[in-house]
Every structure is written in structure tokens, then in C-alpha cells.
Amino acid sequence: MSHGAFRDTDPDGEIAFEQDYVNLLYAHLDQLRERLTARRRTALASAAGTRQALVEREAVVHQYGGRLAQLNAAENALCFGRLDLEGTDRPRYVGRIGVHDPDGEQDEPLLIDWRAPVARPFYLATALQRDGVVRRRHIRTVGRRVVHLHDEHLSNRADPEATEVAPEGAGPDSITSESALLTALNAARTGRMNDIVETVQAEQDRIIRAELPGILVVQGGPGTGKTAVALHRAAYLLYHHRELLERRGVLIIGPNTTFLRYIAEVLPALGETGAMLATTADLFPGVAPTRVEAGPVTALKGQLLMKDVVAGAVADRQWVPHDDDEVVAVRHDGQLLRLDRQACLALRERVRSARLLHNEARPLVRRLVLTELTRLWAEAVGEDPLGGENLLGPEDLDLLRAELEENDGVDGMVDWLWPVLTPTRLLRELFASPQRIRAAAAEVGLTQQEQDWLVREGTGWSEADVPLLDEAAELLGRDDSTARRLAEQLQTANLEYAQGVLDVLRGSESGDFEDEESEILAAFDLIDAEALLDRQEEVDHRTAAERAATDRTWRFGHIIVDEAQELSPMAWRMLMRRSRSMTLVGDVAQTGEPAGASSWQQALQPHVGEHWRLEELTVNYRMPGPIAQVAADVLQALNPKLPAPEVVRPDGPVPWTRRVADLGPELVAAVAGELENLDQERRLAVVAAPDQTQEVFARLQAGLAESVALGENETLARVAVVEPRETKGLEFDAVVVVEPDRILAASPRGLGDLYVTVTRATQRLGIVHCSDLPTVLRSLRH
Ligand SMILES: Nc1ncnc2c1ncn2[C@@H]1O[C@H](COP(=O)(O)OP(=O)(O)OP(=O)(O)O)[C@@H](O)[C@H]1O
Numbered sequence: 149m150s151h152g153a154f155r156d157t158d159p160d161g162e163i164a165f166e167q168d169y170v171n172l173l174y175a176h177l178d179q180l181r182e183r184l185t186a187r188r189r190t191a192l193a194s195a196a197g198t199r200q201a202l203v204e205r206e207a208v209v210h211q212y213g214g215r216l217a218q219l220n221a222a223e224n225a226l227c228f229g230r231l232d233l234e235g236t237d238r239p240r241y242v243g244r245i246g247v248h249d250p251d252g253e254q255d256e257p258l259l260i261d262w263r264a265p266v267a268r269p270f271y272l273a274t275a276l277q278r279d280g281v282v283r284r285r286h287i288r289t290v291g292r293r294v295v296h297l298h299d300e301h302l303s304n305r306a307d308p309e310a311t312e313v314a315p316e317g318a319g320p321d322s323i324t325s326e327s328a329l330l331t332a333l334n335a336a337r338t339g340r341m342n343d344i345v346e347t348v349q350a351e352q353d354r355i356i357r358a359e360l361p362g363i364l365v366v367q368g369g370p371g372t373g374k375t376a377v378a379l380h381r382a383a384y385l386l387y388h389h390r391e392l393l394e395r396r397g398v399l400i401i402g403p404n405t406t407f408l409r410y411i412a413e414v415l416p417a418l419g420e421t422g423a424m425l426a427t428t429a430d431l432f433p434g435v436a437p438t439r440v441e442a443g444p445v446t447a448l449k450g451q452l453l454m455k456d457v458v459a460g461a462v463a464d465r466q467w468v469p470h471d472d473d474e475v476v477a478v479r480h481d482g483q484l485l486r487l488d489r490q491a492c493l494a495l496r497e498r499v500r501s502a503r504l505l506h507n508e509a510r511p512l513v514r515r516l517v518l519t520e521l522t523r524l525w526a527e528a529v530g531e532d533p534l535g536g537e538n539l540l541g542p543e544d545l546d547l548l549r550a551e552l553e554e555n556d557g558v559d560g561m562v563d564w565l566w567p568v569l570t571p572t573r574l575l576r577e578l579f580a581s582p583q584r585i586r587a588a589a590a591e592v593g594l595t596q597q598e599q600d601w602l603v604r605e606g607t608g609w610s611e612a613d614v615p616l617l618d619e620a621a622e623l624l625g626r627d628d629s630t631a632r633r634l635a636e637q638l639q640t641a642n643l644e645y646a647q648g649v650l651d652v653l654r655g656s657e658s659g660d661f662e663d664e665e666s667e668i669l670a671a672f673d674l675i676d677a678e679a680l681l682d683r684q685e686e687v688d689h690r691t692a693a694e695r696a697a698t699d700r701t702w703r704f705g706h707i708i709v710d711e712a713q714e715l716s717p718m719a720w721r722m723l724m725r726r727s728r729s730m731t732l733v734g735d736v737a738q739t740g741e742p743a744g745a746s747s748w749q750q751a752l753q754p755h756v757g758e759h760w761r762l763e764e765l766t767v768n769y770r771m772p773g774p775i776a777q778v779a780a781d782v783l784q785a786l787n788p789k790l791p792a793p794e795v796v797r798p799d800g801p802v803p804w805t806r807r808v809a810d811l812g813p814e815l816v817a818a819v820a821g822e823l824e825n826l827d828q829e830r831r832l833a834v835v836a837a838p839d840q841t842q843e844v845f846a847r848l849q850a851g852l853a854e855s856v857a858l859g860e861n862e863t864l865a866r867v868a869v870v871e872p873r874e875t876k877g878l879e880f881d882a883v884v885v886v887e888p889d890r891i892l893a894a895s896p897r898g899l900g901d902l903y904v905t906v907t908r909a910t911q912r913l914g915i916v917h918c919s920d921l922p923t924v925l926r927s928l929r930h
Contacts, residue, residue, distance in 0.1 A: 166230070166287055167294045169241065173227050173259050174292050176247050181219050188212035218245060218419035225289055227259055228346040229270045232283040234303075242267045244345065245419060262345050263387040271353040278302045286328040286346065298327045333769055333797060336829045337881050337910060341410055343417050344376045355763050356381045358731075360389055360706065363760035365748050366733040369793040370779065370907035371770025374733035375411060375877055378708045381731055383418040385706055396705030397692030398423040399726065403711040407877045411710075424693030424704075428719045429611040431726075432618055433698050435572070439608035443742045443896045445601045449612035450716025450743025452754060453592050457602075458619045460588035461578045462506050466499075467565050468492040476564055478521065478557035485524045487517070492565060495520065499566070505625025506569060513566040517558060522549040571620035575613065579604035612743070615718035621700060622725070703727055710734070711877055716743030717754060724755045732760075737783055737790050738904050740873050742896045768793035770879055772800025775913045778906050778927060785924045786899040803913040805928050810918060811844060811886065816851030818916045819884055823852075823866065825912065830881035831866050835905045837890040838871040844886055845869040872901035875908050882912040889919045899924065 191208045195201075222244040229242035240260060247259035260267045273281040282303040288296040329347045348356065355377050358364055368374045382400060386393050400415075400423050402408045408425045415423055429437045441449075448454070469475055469489040477486040487495070495516050499509050525548055530540035540548070552558060578584050585599050594602075609617070696702035704727040709715065712734035715723070723730075736747055745751035752760050768776055773795045780792035808814035822832060836844045848869060868880070872891055885891070885905055895901035902924070906913065915921070921928060 162297055163294050166285075166297060170227055170287070170289065170292065170294055173241070173243070173247055176249065176258065177219060177222065177226060180247075181216065184212050184216050184219070188216070214421075217416075217421055221416055221419040224417070225346065228287055228289070229262075230283075230285040230287060231270055231273075231281050232285070234278075234280045234282055240266065242270045261387065262348075263384050268353070268357075271348045272350050273302055274350075275302050288328070288331075329769075329796065333910070336827065337831055337879055339410070339831060340413050341375065341379075343380070343414050344373065345380065345418065348380065349373075349767065351765060351767065352377045352380075355765070356384050358763070360385055361729055363728065363730045363732065363752070363756055365712075365752070365760055365762045366731065366765060367735065367748065367762060368733070368765030369735055369768060369783070369790070370738065370904070371768045371879070372765035372793050373767075373769055374735070374765060375710050376414075377765065378710055378731055378733045379411060379414045380418070382423055382706075382708055383415060383420045386420050386422065389705070393705040394422055395692060396703065397696050399693075399696070399704045399707045400425050401428060401707065401709040401712075401723070403427065403714050403876050404874070406874060407711070410878055422691045422693055424696055426697075427611070428715065428722065429614050430697075431700070431722060432571075432614045432621075433700055435609050435614065435617060437609045437611045437614060439606075439610040439613075441610045441612065442601075446610070446612045446716075447742035447896075448598055448601055449610070449616060450718050450741075452717040452721070453594075454616055454718055455619050455721065456592045457585075457588050457594070458575075458616055459623060460591055461574055461584065462569070462620070462623045464584060464587040465567055465569060465574070466496055466506070468496055476561050478555060478561050480521070480525060480552060480555050480557070481529075483525060483528050485521045485528075487520060487561070487565075491520060495565070506566075506623060508625040510562065510566055510568065514558070514562045517562055517565070518549055518552055521552050521558065521561075525552065569620075569624050571617040571624060574620050574624065575616060576607075578602075612716065612718070615716070615722040618700065618722040618725070619718070705729065706731070708733070711738075712745075713739045713751070714741040714744045714876075715751070716741065717751070718743075720751060720755050728756070737787050738876070738900055738907075740876065740895065740897055740900045740904065744897070766791070766793050768795050770910055771795065771797075771907060772911070773798040774800050774802045775906070775909055778803055778913065778925065779903065781927050782899055782903045782906060782924045786903055801912050803915065803928060805915045805917065805921065805925075808916055808918055811840070811847060811916075813851065815844070815886065815916050816847060818914065819848060819867065820852060822882055822884055822912065822914055826866075826882055830911070831868070832882045832884065833875060833878075833880040833908060834867060834869045834884045834886060835872055835875060835891070835908070836869065836886040837894040838873075839894065840887060840890060841869055841871050872905045876904055879908050879910055881910055882914070883909040884914045884916060886916050887918060888915060888925060889917065889922050892922050 188209055191205055191212065194205060225244065227241050227243035231240045231242065233240060238256065240256070241258065242262055243259045244262065245259070246257050246261040246264065248257045262270070269279040269281045270284060273279045273284060282301070284300045284302065286296075286298040287294060288298075329349075332342075332344065332347055344352075352373050355364070355366055358381070366374055366377065379400070382398050386398060400411075402411065402425065404427060408427065412425060415421065469492055472489055475486040475488050476492065477484050479485075495513070498516060499513055502509060502512055504512065522545055526540050526545055529548075530544070578588060579602060582599065582603055585594075585602050589599055589602075692702075692705075696704065703725075707723060707727045707730045709723065709730065709732045712732040713736045714734070732748075734745075736745055739745060748760070748762065771779065776792065776795045783790060783792050806814070806818050808818070819832070819834060826832060834844060834848065848867060852867065872895070883905070888902055888905070891905060892899065892902050902922070906925075915925070915928060
């Protein structure tokens with residue numbers, strides 16, 4: 149590996165040279181923005197008298213808006229790289245977007261989008277595999293000012309002074325652009341994730357640019373860049389498959405809303421705003437889970453056997469009398485027409501054999517019920533007093549049937565036998581009734597304890613309920629009656645609104661207008677309210693993400709799942725319905741959820757068999773060596789088969805431990821000491837077991853403001869007190885772990901939570917404990 153020296157001065161005018169070029173790029177960016185803003189303004193102001201013109205105008209305005217957002221996002225670090233190539237004097241500049249000189253004669257763009265194939269050597273070229281690259285230059289800018297250049301000479305013919313051999317142990321051989329990378333890794337964390345577009349590494353680049361179709365699993369230890377890679381892959385795929393992915397949308401699933409906030413700025417910074425960020429809990433429109441359930445309940449609800457429980461619950465609602473004494477009956481024309489158990493059983497079998505979804509089978513149920521009731525009524529009224537054949541002919545039967553159709557009691561009977569069910573009604577009524585649970589679980593063999601876990605007191609949905617609601621929706625099919633009623637109401641309301649718009653237009657019509665310019669057509673001459681409504685519906689410029697958020701059956705162009713190891717089998721089942729083109733990133737050593745995966749094979753086999761491919765990330769960019777060593781010890785105990793990632797920064801502060809009598813002043817002193825070790829802008833997380841976070845927070849809130857010479861708000865803004873699960877996917881400059889023994893005891897999945905906890909720090913790690921340290925933290929014991 150070779151790398152160049154920093155140039156802090158600019159003896160050869162290199163910075164000035166690059167500054168000129170960067171100025172030129174920004175001038176083009178400004179020009180482009182101005183031109184687009186003006187065009188957008190003109191389009192907005194243009195008249196759109198016809199339906200077609202209105203649709204076209206809206207499309208153009210929308211398109212300009214999207215492009216402008218991309219250009220605005222490129223403002224920061226527009227250009228960050230340059231490649232000098234063999235056989236040409238013209239360098240190739242790499243940046244966030246492509247910039248062309250509209251008047252230029254050259255074919256080659258002034259700036260190449262990092263996602264374009266010709267930008268790839270910027271990330272991949274090494275001294276051994278140069279790909280035609282003689283020199284790779286990293287250009288660092290602050291605002292629009294070039295502040296630093298760093299060169300890597302990949303050619304043997306390069307200036308020997310600018311090339312030096314990497315010091316021993318400076319990190320894995322595969323690292324490129326080491327100086328720029330180390331600058332990024334050592335930077336203070338802000339609480340929001342940054343993009344890594346300037347320093348993507350070769351193994352990451354391969355994953356980012358992997359082909360779209362199919363299921364790609366990315367396994368990697370903590371800090372190997374899985375989240376970063378997943379988000380850059382989203383940007384890459386949107387660039388290369390824009391038409392498909394803007395139409396179908398990209399869904400990004402994260403473990404919780406804190407995490408989604410943490411990553412929210414990465415894609416916009418890469419110029420992409422169209423992806424939908426969600427947790428699996430958000431995937432059933434209209435349901436916002438707030439209910440917290442105990443671990444065993446969550447674990448049970450996540451298991452695949454719950455699909456059979458839900459199916460059992462639906463089947464149980466397709467009612468038949470329990471014995472020969474029970475009947476369903478309707479009174480008609482003085483006759484009591486009854487369906488007994490045998491008749492109901494036969495009817496149910498006929499309907500089930502039609503293999504329709506529950507709600508969609510209702511019209512068939514109604515038809516069969518009517519046939520049976522008609523037969524019963526005919527038997528009663530057409531009976532030949534002399535004992536001969538029934539006196540009624542086919543036409544009479546048709547009349548009887550038509551009459552029965554008008555009887556409200558028939559609908560009541562159908563409701564009883566085959567009620568219209570929504571997913572929420574089905575599960576609400578299931579979880580409220582031990583009898584229903586027993587009936588639903590009859591074929592599944594749930595233990596009494598498991599059945600009791602499903603009984604729900606109170607209301608509200610949990611995250612684990614969402615895949616069950618989705619399952620129910622799949623089995624029930626559309627509840628047409630409600631949907632139709634709602635659609636009709638909406639249509640009426642919208643029609644009234646559209647009519648109102650036309651009335652306003654008419655109201656504003658001037659008297660002169662009618663007399664003198666009757667040739668000119670006004671909007672209300674051309675369209676009626678219904679047409680206006682149609683027109684509004686056609687001009688639906690919500691992004692695919694926005695439309696998908698309200699449509700449970702939306703199929704996405706691609707789904708990215710982060711912390712994918714946490715998904716339960718039922719959650720996988722739900723996601724698989726939404727796309728089969730997926731990137732799943734995670735680490736099976738970090739699983740904390742009770743129903744999460746122990747292996748990718750176990751997680752995916754039931755849904756896609758062997759149809760998935762695995763890539764691995766092997767380099768830890770987050771932790772310095774001494775912290776990584778602590779993590780490696782925990783990993784060794786957790787799953788010795790998983791290799792600990794290599795580190796990029798071998799050196800760093802040694803993690804410290806402090807034994808305290810209780811979590812009082814000594815804890816405060818330890819945290820205060822740690823804060824003093826950190827620069828002002830750096831942030832600290834104090835991680836404690838779920839049942840201790842409140843106490844720890846209260847102690848620190850009271851004690852820290854006094855110990856550290858800072859205001860209370862200022863101090864607490866730098867210190868987050870969190871439980872292990874809340875730190876999933878996040879990182880902090882420093883982490884203080886409180887009572888690891890207690891964290892271990894509170895984890896449903898053994899060492900997973902502790903492993904997550906000790907792998908969050910980018911700079912410093914400390915441990916405060918009252919009880920003995922767990923054996924896995926042996927390297928920290930004195
Ligand atoms: N090529 C890179 N250049 C600069 N920074 C990088 C690079 N790769 C990763 N990082 C940084 O390393 C840190 C860890 O990355 P990330 O959070 O994506 O890892 P992860 O594998 O998802 O970790 P975890 O499993 O713990 O959630 C982040 O700060 C990220 O920006």
C-alpha cells in the first residue's frame with residue numbers, strides 16, 4: 149500500500165489550481181439552478197386550459213422541483229476527487245453530481261457523478277490494480293473553498309517524494325485513500341450520520357454497485373459500514389434504475405425511529421429524496437403501534453406458526469351451529485326458515501372449495517343461503533296436500549327467491565354465518581377472547597401458557613401485531629362493503645368540493661365578460677365538476693413513497709433492511725409481500741429481539757429457500773483497536789465462528805473500568821471525568837440496563853451540572869442516557885457502560901445486547917460497575 153504526504157502549504161499552486169476548477173464547477177451549478185428556477189417559475193405561471201396541458205404542466209413543474217433539490221444537495225463538497233489517467237492530460241473530476249458544460253465542445257463532463265461507471269477507479273484503483281490511474285487526488289473543501297489536497301500516486305513513475313510506504317500495522321491492505329478516510333473516522337460525531345461518498349472502500353463499492361434483482365444479504369460486524377453501504381446503494385440504484393425505482397419506490401426499513409432520524413440526512417445529502425424510511429411497525433396503514441409487550445409475547449407473535457393461528461381465527465369465524473339443536477333462522481311470510489348444522493356445514497364446504505378470500509366469498513355465501521332458503525320456503529308453501537310432487541315450478545321459485553332477496557333477515561343470517569371482517573376487528577376480537585384463541589390455535593398446538601400470552605387486556609397494537617394484521621388482511625381480502633361506502637363518501641365529498649370550485653369561478657365572472665367576450669371559454673364552460681375531479685386525480689404528484697405509505701398492497705421496486713437480523717419470521721413474511729428485490733444488511737451476532745435471527749439461512753429459508761446471495765464486510769471503521777479488542781472478546785464468547793473485523797485505526801485510548809460502591813456521586817464523577825477528556829463538540833452515551841436508565845439519568849441530571857463547569861442543558865445535550873437496544877445502529881464519540889452484568893441479565897438473547905453496547909464508541913470506552921464484571925470482559929479486569 150502506498151500513500152502520499154499531506155500538503156499543508158501550496159508551494160506549487162496546486163490548491164489555487166483546483167480552486168479555479170472548483171469555482172468553475174460552482175459557477176455551472178449556480179447557472180443551472182438559476183435556469184431551472186426560472187423555467188419552473190415560467191411553467192407554474194403558464195396557462196393550462198386543457199386537461200392534457202394541465203397534466204403536462206404539473207409533470208414539468210414536479211420534474212424541475214426534483215432536479216433542483218438534487219442540485220441544492222450537491223452544494224456541499226460538490227467536487228471531492230480527481231483522477232489523473234494514463235495517456236491523457238485531461239484529469240477526470242469526481243463529485244456528487246454530473247456537471248456538463250452546455251457550450252463546451254468536449255464530450256467528457258466537467259464533473260462525473262460518483263455513481264457513473266467511469267468514476268469507479270476513484271474507489272477501486274490501487275498500486276497493484278491501477279485501472280489506468282496514475283494519481284488519485286482527494287480534494288477537501290469547506291463551503292466553496294478548497295482547503296486541502298491529498299494525493300496518492302499509483303504509478304511507479306510518480307514523484308518518489310510524494311509516495312511513502314504505509315507504516316506497519318496501519319490497517320488492512322485493502323484500504324484506499326487512507327488519509328481522507330482517517331480524517332472522516334476521527335471527526336466528532338454529530339448525532340446524525342454523514343455520507344461516505346468521498347471515501348467508499350473497495351469491498352463496500354462492490355456491494356453498493358451490485359445488480360438490482362434478487363436478495364442480497366450483507367453480513368458484517370459492528371462498524372463495518374453496513375448502514376453507510378446500504379444507503380449509498382439506495383442512491384446508486386436510484387441513479388441507475390431511476391425510471392423503475394421512482395415509479396415503484398424504494399423502502400428503507402430500520403429498527404426504530406431514533407435510528408431512522410439518525411440516518412435521515414444521508415440520502416438527501418446524496419441528492420435523493422424519494423425513498424420511504426419506515427420501521428416494520430409502520431407498514432400497516434392506519435395502525436400506529438404503541439403497546440409494549442413482554443419478551444415472550446413478542447417472541448411468540450413473531451413465530452411463523454402465527455400465520456396458522458390467524459388462518460385458524462378466520463376459519464373460526466365461518467360459523468356453523470355447534471350441534472343439531474342449534475339452527476340459524478329467518479322469518480319470512482309467516483314461515484320460520486331454518487338452516488341446521490348439516491345444511492350450514494355443506495354450505496361452508498361449498499364456499500371454502502371455491503378458494504376465495506373470506507370477505508370476497510360473501511356474495512357466494514349470500515347466493516347459496518338464498519338458494520337454500522328458497523328451497524325451504526318452497527317446500528313449505530308448495531307442498532302438495534295430496535302428497536305428490538311440489539306444486540311450484542321454476543318460475544315460481546324465481547319469484548320466491550326475488551321476494552326473499554328483499555328480506556333484511558337474510559343479510560343478518562349471512563352476517564352470522566360469514567361476517568364481514570377487517571383485520572383489526574378479527575384480531576381485536578381474537579385477542580379479547582380465550583375461547584376464540586383456543587379455537588384458532590386448535591390445529592397449531594399452542595400450549596395453555598402461549599394461549600394466555602395472546603390474551604390482550606386493554607386496547608392498542610404492538611409492533612409484533614403488525615405482521616399479524618398484514619397476514620389477516622391477506623386472508624380476508626378486501627372488505628368491499630366498507631371500502632365501497634368510503635369511496636362513495638369520498639367521491640361525493642370531492643364532487644361537492646369540485647362543484648364549489650366551479651361555483652367560485654362562476655361567482656367571480658364579470659358582467660362584461662358574458663356580453664363582450666362570449667367567444668372566450670372559461671374553465672366552467674369546458675368542464676363539469678366530475679371532470680374537474682377526474683383531472684385532479686390524474687395529476688397526482690405524490691412520490692411513490694408517499695403513495696406507498698397509505699397502500700398496504702404497494703409493491704416496492706427495492707427494499708433495504710438495516711439491522712435485518714432483528715426481524716421476526718412473521719415480519720419477513722410481511723416484507724416479502726412488498727418486494728423480492730432486496731438488500732438486507734445486518735449482523736447475526738448483534739441480534740437482540742426475542743424473535744430475531746440466529747443465522748441468515750434460518751431467517752430466509754422459509755421465504756425464499758436458497759435464492760439469496762451473501763456478501764461480507766470485513767473492516768471495522770468505527771472503533772479504534774483497543775475497543776475492538778474488547779468487542780472481539782465478547783464476540784468470541786457469543787459466536788466463535790464469526791470473525792472479528794479488522795480495524796483501520798489500530799491505536800487509541802485503552803478502555804477504562806471503575807468499580808463504584810453505588811450509582812451515586814462516583815458514577816457522576818466518572819462521567820464528568822470522561823466529559824472532560826472529550827473535546828467540547830464531542831458526545832457521550834451512558835448505556836445502562838433498561839431498568840436502570842431512569843435512575844442513572846436522574847443522578848446525572850442532578851450531579852453533572854455541578855461537577856462539570858457547564859450549564860445543565862449544555863451538559864445534557866452532550867450526554868445521552870440510553871438502554872442497549874436504543875443504541876442499535878448508532879455511534880457516539882465516547883461510551884460509558886453502566887453495570888454490564890445487569891445489562892447481560894436483562895437481555896433476552898444473551899450476549900447480543902452487551903456486544904452492541906461495547907461497539908458504539910468511535911474514540912473512548914469506559915465501564916462503571918458495582919458488581920463483578922462479566923467474564924467476557926476479561927481483558928478489562930485488573
Ligand atoms: N468508507 C468509509 N469512509 C468513511 N467512513 C466510513 C466508511 N465506512 C464506514 N464509515 C463510518 O464508519 C462508521 C460505522 O459505519 P456504519 O454505522 O455504517 O456501520 P455498521 O456496519 O452499520 O455498524 P453497526 O452494525 O454497528 O450498526 C460510520 O461512522 C460510518 O460513517
